[in-house]
Amino acid sequence: MKGRPAAILALAQGEPTSAAARAAGVSTRTVDRWCTDPEFAADVQQARADMLTAAVGQLAAGAVEAVATLRRVMADPDAKDHARVQAARELLAALLPLREHVEIEQRLAAIEAAEEDRR
Template identity: 60%
Template sequence: MSTNRPAAIVALARGLTSEEAAREAGVSGRTVRRWMEEQDFALEVRDARTQLLQHAVGQLAAGAVEAVTTLREALRDADGRNRVQAARVLLDATLALRESLDLEERLAALEAAQQEAH
């Protein structure tokens, strides 16, 4: 296996075109396009993309905790406008999260019912 394949895999997982991935990997665009026709290569790109997305979600979750802490601190701000704005943002986020969780629960129930039907 070429030592350049991993670089091409990561580049493609990041959303680069085959030509851009080829430049990053130091191979021809033709080589990357040939690799892309291989099922194992495509699976490796998908797995790398999944790992990148999982890392991004983790970073977002960490930032969300900090954001909520900041908003909660703003609730105690001396300026009433800052308190009201923080309260609005927290309530909006809470309602959106609640709706998302409700939809997730309903979807899970539908999927479970469908599994039982089969």
């Protein structure tokens, strides 16, 4: 991949403009100029958002298996006590931030719905 799409991908991945220029086959000045274009900047942001969405999806897919593994270790009478305690600790440590996240999403949805009703 060459040109603007390669630069967009490199920048979205956090690469410096010099690396984006190499990937695109252009000069650093060209990438710097592209970065001043609002459409190009929006494309970089969209590419980054797409990558994050994909990463979150992969984490979510693995989360179910991870929780099942922790639960198996925690419930395994043959597992060493420290392994069972650590599994229980990991489950509890993950629970609170997840609950807070869900609550924040629900509150935000309620605020957005109320705002939409006012319009």
